[in-house]
Amino acid sequence: MQTYHNTVSGKQTEAADHQEIFNPATGDSLGLAPLNSQHDVNVAVEAARMAQGAWARVSDQERREIVANVAQVLEENSEYLAGLVTQEQGKPLSGPGSRFEMQACVGWTKVPSSLELLPETVYEDDTRKDVLYRYPLGVVAAIAPWNWPLMIAIWQIIPAIRMGNTVVLKPSEYTPIATLEMVRLINQVLPPGVLNTVSGDGRIGAVLTSHPDINKIMFTGSESTGRRIIEASSQNLAPITLELGGNDAAIIMPGTEAAAISEGLFWGAFLNAGQTCACIKRLYVHENDYDAVVTALSDVASQVPIGDGMVESNLIGPLQNAMQYNKVKELVADARANGCDVMEFGDVPSTGYFLPLTLVGNARDGQRLVDEEQFGPALPIIRYSSLDDATASANRLSDALGASVWANSLEQAETIASKLEAGTVWVNQHGAIHPMVPFGGNKASGYGVEFGMEGLKGVTQSRVISIKK
Ligand code: NDP
Numbered sequence: 001m002q003t004y005h006n007t008v009s010g011k012q013t014e015a016a017d018h019q020e021i022f023n024p025a026t027g028d029s030l031g032l033a034p035l036n037s038q039h040d041v042n043v044a045v046e047a048a049r050m051a052q053g054a055w056a057r058v059s060d061q062e063r064r065e066i067v068a069n070v071a072q073v074l075e076e077n078s079e080y081l082a083g084l085v086t087q088e089q090g091k092p093l094s095g096p097g098s099r100f101e102m103q104a105c106v107g108w109t110k111v112p113s114s115l116e117l118l119p120e121t122v123y124e125d126d127t128r129k130d131v132l133y134r135y136p137l138g139v140v141a142a143i144a145p146w147n148w149p150l151m152i153a154i155w156q157i158i159p160a161i162r163m164g165n166t167v168v169l170k171p172s173e174y175t176p177i178a179t180l181e182m183v184r185l186i187n188q189v190l191p192p193g194v195l196n197t198v199s200g201d202g203r204i205g206a207v208l209t210s211h212p213d214i215n216k217i218m219f220t221g222s223e224s225t226g227r228r229i230i231e232a233s234s235q236n237l238a239p240i241t242l243e244l245g246g247n248d249a250a251i252i253m254p255g256t257e258a259a260a261i262s263e264g265l266f267w268g269a270f271l272n273a274g275q276t277c278a279c280i281k282r283l284y285v286h287e288n289d290y291d292a293v294v295t296a297l298s299d300v301a302s303q304v305p306i307g308d309g310m311v312e313s314n315l316i317g318p319l320q321n322a323m324q325y326n327k328v329k330e331l332v333a334d335a336r337a338n339g340c341d342v343m344e345f346g347d348v349p350s351t352g353y354f355l356p357l358t359l360v361g362n363a364r365d366g367q368r369l370v371d372e373e374q375f376g377p378a379l380p381i382i383r384y385s386s387l388d389d390a391t392a393s394a395n396r397l398s399d400a401l402g403a404s405v406w407a408n409s410l411e412q413a414e415t416i417a418s419k420l421e422a423g424t425v426w427v428n429q430h431g432a433i434h435p436m437v438p439f440g441g442n443k444a445s446g447y448g449v450e451f452g453m454e455g456l457k458g459v460t461q462s463r464v465i466s467i468k469k
Helices: 038-057 060-076 078-089 098-114 149-162 176-189 202-209 223-232 258-274 290-301 322-337 387-395 410-417 452-457
Strands: 017-022 029-035 120-124 128-136 139-143 166-170 195-197 216-220 240-243 248-252 280-286 341-345 357-363 378-384 402-406 424-427 460-468
Touching: 029 176, 038 128, 038 139, 038 166, 038 195, 038 202, 060 078, 060 098, 060 149, 060 176, 078 098, 078 149, 078 176, 098 149, 098 452, 139 149, 139 202, 149 166, 149 176, 149 216, 149 452, 166 202, 176 195, 202 223, 216 223, 223 240, 248 258, 248 387, 258 280, 258 290, 258 378, 258 402, 280 290, 280 387, 290 341, 290 357, 290 378, 322 341, 322 357, 322 378, 378 387, 402 410, 410 424, 452 460
Parallel strands: 139 166, 139 216, 166 195, 216 240, 248 280, 248 402, 280 378, 357 378, 402 424
Antiparallel strands: 017 029, 120 128, 128 460, 341 357
């Protein structure tokens, strides 16, 4: 059985303990991943600390070139890493799956390598000049989730490295292998100690985020773990970028042509079998359009093949883990027990954590499937009679990562979009992120933004030099 390793100071390390990782589609063993101790975390943080000063002194131009080299390594190894992601995480190679995830990894590495945060004269008059400079923070702890294990890790580590920080990354215990392999490969073009990993469960994450030598925490995951990380950061006062997922609402404006938007709606909700932070998780449809929308979505869902993602024709894979599988099943059972119309699509394999593509009609606000983040392939569809009611429904939860409005008229859509409380409100698309466009949550979906110039600022500290003239 293959054993995978952490990378610390540019070297593959040995661990005392390991856990076996299994393919969620087949149950096959994929190999052993390390389970680290507190001592291992200390060693990795020390490696990052030792490397940080020299890395910060590398010229900005050289760091840009090195990050561009990382993009090239990712590109060259895309097929290998995509295969690992599919086997470990479950999303298919094809469609918006693991090859798509690798394209995103390359894109979200290339863009920061092309950006520069120049000193900014924030004030000047006859008496003074004030210039704001950006410096690295130091050692960044990156805590990545299991749904887009490589892409989200890249979102966290590349801006940090680009700006002269060093990183200790902890992948989720559910999906460590692809991440450890990606970090091993990236390290071929990075100075030793710039990017290190530790592996294990939430307890190792807690040791890392409370470590006194951590200067910044990047976290994507659940709200409850986010709260624990805020508490842990009282140990080191590290600023945090928190992306805590959401329960995104989509509102279809009255009279919108259902067939024209059904494909976009479907993938907006069922991307990665719904295991995506910014997926449509509640769909609000005007009562007059309800039947047409359900029919159009059913037409799409009934044609999407579900199965082992290593088979090129499959477009939807399994849920990643038993916890998630059981959670989604429980929420759908609750909706059924409360009178919803549960419509299931797809031939679901008998092994693995597969669930059918599920449309849950006649759902209502207050039901668990509507109010709790399902993070799976079950979409509640709620009827509304007035746009004011739909807007109020969309805004009534504390989750506020994304939202979308779907309409024939862009002007009308923008009016509703401006009333929705979310970090991003999309029009006639959902989850359409871009490496230049800031992304982050409002309300309980977190704080701080990633991507683009704003994302780079988030991994720096500002210093002002104020000169008397
Ligand atoms: P978590 O928030 O627990 O996991 C996210 C990451 O945090 C993982 O690397 C996890 O490690 C780590 N972690 C767990 N506890 C701690 C801690 N105390 N300190 C530091 N790091 C920690 O999410 P779950 O896997 O439990 O999923 C629960 C729900 O969260 C899902 O059903 C979904 O609704 C939501 N979620 C949202 C995501 C998003 O993209 N916003 C991603 C994943 C989940 P480990 O996995 O090893 O325990």
